[in-house]
Amino acid sequence: MELTRENIRAMIYIYYYDFYFRRGLTQQQCIDQLTSILVMKLHLKLSTVYHWFSEFNRGRSMLTDEVKAGRPKSVVVPQNIEAVRKLIMHDRHVTYPEIEATLGISMTSINSILHDQIAVKKNCSRWIPHNLTKEQKDVRVEWCNKMFKKYNRGDSKAVYNIYTGDESWIYAYDPETKQQSTVWVFQNEPNPTKVTRAKSTLKQMAACFFGINGHVATVPLENRKTVNSDWYTTICLPEVFQQIRKTNQRRRIILHHDNVSCHTSRETTLFLEGQNVELTGHPPYSPDLAPNDFYLFPNIKNKLRGQRFSTAEDAVHAFKQHVMEVPQAEWQKCFKNWFTRMQKCIDHQGEYFEKQ
Template structure:
């Protein structure tokens, strides 16, 4: 059995871990409320004194900072931060400026100024200078329309020269970019007629490369089979070929011309004017009739069964897919295919198809899915003489237009076909029947493609414009809220006949309103009581110099409150963090425990004073408050200071303001601070201490 009732010393270190001490505890340490030996009690006392002095020094330093705090100090502090930010921004701008200056010389070299100057000077001389000289030689024959034509030509060249200075652009992220489209327009803004052929002397198959290559390859059958190659409209070479050429196409991927004869495929290399060895088999029963290229794929039409093959250019014309006649010729009586062409920009394949009445039509297919997009209307004259051929070419500068050249034994004609919306709708109905899309959809997409659109994806949008909210709706919602602040969104929607989304936008974005729950207050104060609160607060601020006066250390405050054994957590206290895919946690609803105790707690600004427990079965009366509670409180105060000048602050509970309590305070020379009626928020215990303890 231990000799001392407190047992062994239970001292703990600064981290709260118990230290093994074999000495007997002889007293309760006032600093840690544990039984300790005399040596550890002195150590604790010394540690508390050191920490108290350190805390006091920190408080004095903080007071000094606050006493000397001025607007100018804040301005100087933030001005220093602004200056640092300015230096960082200037450095970034200087670095970006140096990078763009270095980039400028590289980007500007992409523009061929010499070529541009030569083209424009030639345009001025050919289309303005020389015609004007010819007119001046015959002054009596000059007409106003001649002058207007020359003026229009001059304005066009002036605009071209002006545009050259806008071809270099600065992007939003600070990069220089040359507008290639502007340069292309400048270089080819004026097109001249270089060669003219009458249709009666029209050459055979032909194909051309894009503008930046400027190649043209033509097959001529007289006086002998040959390929006429034209480069830059002036270098003409002739290459003999052994067979009659049915069709020619240009491959942008391999940069060669592909030539289809009756049984063989040839490649013509424009860089060295060389014709390759033939690919094919002369014993084949199928004739190579027409061909077209798209990326690395070659599409070929074979006669007489009208089968279309897709072959790979990278693997010596290896076959990838094939389509039979019924797959690509949809109407009864379709005889054969005149030619095949591809609009690579829109990824559309076109076939010219000869019908049973010897008239022609143009059908369009999607290259990706090889699905018919358009079944054209018939054109040409229905005659008994069989048409010889019908070739088609997409017009790159005119969306939805195709140049068609067809001939018979007696005549040759050229027409431009435009893909009309009504014809598209009719052909879609013929092809798809009841599953065809609606008329509005056909007309809408036809208009989009006519404006130059070449894809089906949605365009980026900024969302619904806020201007759709009518001002009269905003004012109507404002008036409803002013009349009834408790009105619900559903009631607003029903009253004004507007949607829920529009109601939310008006309330939150335009009126800046949010719905909150009213805060519960213990009492509804009268105007006189509200004024008393204001006067009391002003009086306290003046008496204690806004909290700077040392008189605040003379105030002791306290109050009584019930403390339950168990008080359930509030909704906010029960909140926990969970992942987005985790289930929400649950907790059992619990009520306050039945067991409880009443405590009176008093404290001062400098330190805690005391806690007094009310015995079970008793109530707070004037006798208990004056003779027991206040007596213990004042005795605890007297241990540190005298009672003269002491101020006590408590609320207006009956036990606090009766005569017995007032007389006891007078005999102890303790002054009572006033307290406005129904103001628990002005008592430190009710508004600060008790909520934190509970």
């Protein structure tokens, strides 16, 4: 016959009463006797014998399980759900421990409220170039619509006459990104470490111009001077236009650049008028609509990361070499993506439309 839990407890009680009260054994002697009889002969767990000896020794006589209070009431109730919602609305950085301290509910309940009831998740803030005003968003949309109309959404042959350019710092040393530093590690090997390095103080500004058919010119700014209208109109743009006209003297030139002061100054405007160059314009605070910013500079600079150059001039030379190696298909893909971005800008009503 299989013994029930009550049968086992009764046996322990009988032996306990017999040894402890009738025979007058000490507590340790009682336990030794119980162990030799019940554990060794009946194969009961020693922990079970110890537990019930202690229970009987403290005065318990009931052999059945004690009535339990039951499962605690859930705290995932409308009042707590609304309280958590208000805490988040008040402080978007509020943490689990802060919610627990304020409301006095468990982490498990907080997790259930956050994810199952009000369906929130914690994301890092997205970096954007500028907090755009309504007017600035409208200007972005207006410019995109104008470009679509003028160049038939990028399908017009006139796109082949557009040349875009911008300036950026090229560093003699630019550290790798965290992603670029990843390496394969075997199971028993320690995790790799790397000393944090800052960008080199050796740097040189360079302007880079290209069209749908490829790179036109990369013009370094000598002696690390500030980019100004004089350099832009006497050194930079003349070299760019010279390279363009080498291939076709009659080619129409449509220039795209952003709205920094040296690009929009009176001196630059008069120079471009004298060169019979047409401008596309560019909406303010819109690096996401500038091919140099969303394509060329990020891609080429990533290839230079982690390399050390003895001079800034060497870094600019390496930059130019990488630019020259970009295949024509990639330049065409860049221009196609440019017009795709214009549509995204329109769809988002002028707001920034990608992660930065």
